[in-house]
Amino acid sequence: MKFIHTADLHLDSPFLGLQDAPEDLWQSIQQSTFTSFERIVDDALKFKIDFICIAGDIFDRDQRSIAAENFFVRQCSRLQDANIDVYLSYGNHDYQMVTDETKVLPANVHVFGNQVETKTLKLADKTTVAISGFSYGSRWIDDDQTSEYPIKANVDWQIGMLHGALTGLKNPHDNYAPFTVQELLDKNYDYWALGHIHKRQILHRNPIIAYCGNAQGRHRNEAGPKGYYLVTEENQQLVPEFHETAPIDWQTISLELEETDSAAELVTSLQRQVELQVNDTKLTLVSIQLTGSEKLTDELIVQLDNGSILARLQSQIKDTATLKFWPYEAKIRVSVDQPSFTSLDQHYWDEAAQTVFTHENITQLAEKLFQHSFIADQFSQPQTLTDLQQAVTMALQTTQNQEEQQDEDSANSN
Template identity: 75%
Template structure:
């Protein structure tokens, strides 16, 4: 037996932080979630899998676009032609009340209802399989749904599909069908196909309890290979093997600077180092971190901070026929650009930074200002806090450099 475990397709999802990208690039980016799933379907047909499990968030929002829905139907019809069934549940992004008339999917697609149910199938070789799952009726589910899953029945293999978050941690995912590993193990299933968390990870090995992650990273914190798990029988266990399908990757690249005399030299240096560092097998969206920034003149630091250098670099890249990488931000690494305060000021800065830039403070602010869960998720990550602190440090250093330059100009007799 072999099947595909995937989740979090987020078809037609918006991408964050790419408002100034050229049109040809925007089209590729906007199409990437579709491209990734189309590749998954192509692999499914080539590999001759028995069935596919999609654990929630097929669409990015409950009011899905007609284009996204038509695309998904077409891909399911490709699977039907290959005699491959699809078992899916809707998650917190594409939640809906499930009735017999709520979907227009082909007959090979089996949708789990809003209450936990089990669907059984018999493979061509006589192997019996049971799959248990449910779909979200609302955006949030605070109840522990795992306790209501049935224990394994008298079948050869039983699979659980759960779009939810591991509980026991104080995190912004507690509103999404929280569960514990112990609860899942108590059901004696052979495999748990999880969705909702976009980072691919195996949280238990025997039996496997796994998040397949999303199929295409949509912003800087969803970097790295994205795709699906091919799950097959090995030594009387179900084992996942990752296959990459995402057409676009996000990377952070560190660029080491030498002494530069002009903005043009700086842009040329950055572009040259990017070409050397980035493997151009797929379109790569790049966050640049500059080290050695203390060698730069204050006016160049200001141009980096206000986006002028980034705009100039992007304009240069747009002159090539096919864009292989696209820098969407430039930052100065804090290790190389620390505010040079007087000792008393430095003492107060260090203390204030320690007290202000905490997960609790920033998450609390996000909860008050924003209603969308993805914003809260982003601000709960440690690297975001580090980035915020670096930005504040850079702003302070830039202001200090400007003030010092003004003082020098005012005292210069010439």
Template identity: 45%
Template sequence: MKFIHAADLHLDTPFLGLKTAPADLWEQIYQSTFTAFAKIIDAALQEKVDFVCLVGDLYDRAERSIQAQLFLQKQLQRLADANIPVYLSYGNHDYVQDTTAELPLPTNVHVFPSAGATFTLITHDQQKVALSGFSYAQRWVEKDMTPIYPVKAAADFHIGLLHGSQSGVNSPHAVYAPFSLTELNQKHYDYWALGHIHQHQLLQKQPPIVYAGNPQGRNPNEAGERGYYLVRQNGHQLQPEFRSVAPLQWQTCFVSVAGASRLTTIINAITKALAAFKQPQSLLLKVVLTHSQQLSPALVQRIENGELLDYFQKQPQHQPFRWLYALALAHDDGVAFSQLDQAYWQKSAVEVFNAKNVQTAAQPLAQANFLAEALKQESLPADLQAQAINLLRENKAITGDEHAD
């Protein structure tokens, strides 16, 4: 038996803030979520998998554009033509709504209802597989949904599809179908296909409890490789293998400007660093200049007012792209973040910077369409938290920990 586990496609992501990129690069950026999913379908056909699991947030927002619907329909039809069934759940971004104005999905697609369901199939090698899951009926599912999942019964393999977050973890995602590993293990399933958290990771090796992550990073917080899991049977166990498909990656590049006294020296150092990237994917880069304490005020001004970034953004681009979306100086403010009480900081950050609080506080702004779209971005709570940290740093309250929750 062999199948694909993917999640969080976020088709039609608007990629706010990148529309100033050159037209051909912008087109590649905008198409990247579509391109990544098409590669997953290519892999499913090439590997001749028994089925495909898609675990929530196929679309980036509840208002699904006809373009995104048509693309998904065509890709899933490719699987239908090869007799590969698809088991699909909707998440917090694309929760179930009135479908009368939407394009129909091919007949090979099995959609989990909000009340939960279990589907079964017989694989090419005559093994019985059960798949259990549910779809979101609204933006938030705050209750634990694991009670609706049946305990494994008469099946060779049982797979759970769950779009949610691990309970007890210090995280702003607690309003999304919280679960515990103990609860999942009590179901005696052979594989848990998880969605919602965008970093691919194995929460447990056997039986595998796995976040597929998203196939394409959508902002600087989603850096590095992105893709899906190809899951193969090995005896009575299922073994996942991560495969990257993202056509472009976000990365941070640190460039030392120690001893630089002229603008051309800094330009050459950055150019050399960019040339060192050999990845086949296009890169969206933030360049951080280190060892910059000796730079003259004039050089610092060129960097901080955006002139140097503008210079690099206007340079000719070639495939694969190496696009600078940000250029900054590394600062050492001299006061360590560890001087604050970490436990209280993290607790307050989780309580304040979560999706529900942000949506509630910003509700008066949502009447403007462009603001409503921005407020739906899943990265918004983390972005606001990062901005709060930066403001504290600017006031010399904290420095250092870029990964603080």
């Protein structure tokens, strides 16, 4: 037996903040999620797999575009022509009520309903396979769904499909069908094909409980190889092998600024240093993090802050023969240890910050905003909460300094 485990295709992802890229590059970025899935289908045909499992978030939004839906139908039709079945569940991004009336997919596509159900197939060699799963009917599922999955049936292989996250303290994903590894092991399945977490990882080895990760990174926190697992039968076990398909990667590069008072020299220096570090095996979107700002004039620092240097760097890169990377940001890195408080007790601030800046609190404050999936996703990233905490810290420090200065001025005037 041989099948593909994929998830989190996020077709039609908006890639916000990259619209200023050259037109041909922007088209490649927009099409990257489509390109990655098309490559998965290409491999499915090449390896002559028996079926493919897609564990949620096929589309980036519950209101998918006609173009995205038509593309997905075409790819499934290619699989149908090769007698390859598709088993899919909808996730928290493309949630919907699953009914026969809404089905527009080819006959080889089997969609799991909104309650856990099991679909059985018999392969050409008479091997019987049972696949259990469910689709999201709403954006959030707070309850653990694993109790609804049946114990392994009288079949050769049983696969569980689950779009959800490990439960645990301080887990920002506990409202996405939380589960524990032990609960999955108790079902005696031969393979758990997980979706929702975009980092590829194996939670358990025998049997395999695995996240395949998303098929194309959508922002800087999703850097590195992206693709799918090709799962094959080896010594009466199901073994996953990762295959990369994403056409675009993300990379954060830290650079030490060189001393100069010329914008042209600064831009050339940045380009040269990035070219030495960039991953040139594929098109790379680069975040440039800079240190050593004391080596620059105040004017150049202003130009870095307002984006003028980045714009000049982008313009210079456009003129290169082969576009290997695109810098989407260049900013001076601020020390995470600054600012510090003076009259306000730093200990109490640090203690309070740990309880204030949590995913749960942010969700409650911005409930309506979080109905937009791209906003909810951004705030589920740990780095976003860290950046928010730093911004608030700096704002409080600035306010405190102003108040202390006003008190000092007032005292001097008296």
